[in-house]
Amino acid sequence: MSTTPYDQQIDDLLELYRTQREEAVETRRRISGTTATATAPRQTVKVTVSAQGEVTAVEFPTGAYRRMAPKELADALLTTIRQARAQALEEAGAVVSAQLPPGVAMADLLQGKLDPTAVLPDDPAMPDHVRDYVDHGFRGSSHA
Template sequence: MSSPLNNRFEQAYAEFEEQKNAMAEFERRLAEKASTLTAKNRAVSVTVDGQGDVVEISFPTGAYRKMAPAELGALLVETIDAARTQARAGTTELLDSFLPGGMPAFDLLNSSVEFDEIMSQAMRAADRMFSNLPSSGARREES
């Protein structure tokens, strides 16, 4: 026979397993995500991964050969920045599909939300979830 406390723990464990599997799926999909952006003049093409890290720079045409070094450097910086912005948008969309409604995916990715505050909210939610469970002292008295 299962006790209410045991049922709560089983439910919490099942929810934990669901979240763990969802996180693994998110990480898998993020690892597969890549964004490639080519400059308007087609002189440079930049590929970034799901985290916005540059994984490839290519020169699809010979146009870069006619550019001044400063001009090519500026074009690289501009194209990398645009590719990262595009990757962040894709990652935000992916994250939104995994987060519970109302969670600030955009804010999380742009570091405008404090991790400590998110953890505090999670701890308060856990406290509310288990607030009606008997305390350890009450269990000892029942034994």
């Protein structure tokens, strides 16, 4: 079997890809397991949401909700859901913050406030000889 000077570098790049893929799977698992709970003042309502913002539990820890007007209870519920969602988003962002470029917030990405292509380089970083190979193909003596 013939080898080229790039075989080890290609193997190294494939191993790096596999490692990054495994890290991405683990990050997704950790984000999927993230939940947040918020409680309204006077403990009228307690809401738990997933990292995706889905309401997974609503509780009424005390009987205080019984003394509330329907509009007041609805407002408390909506406010508490928003607080729990913001907290869940913050916690999910903390999971991936170390993997994001400096100055990029997970919340901005998820809320569409930031174009992900704006933070990516036009050309990925790679050694000059790899860049030359990608741009021009193999130039070994047997293939010239």
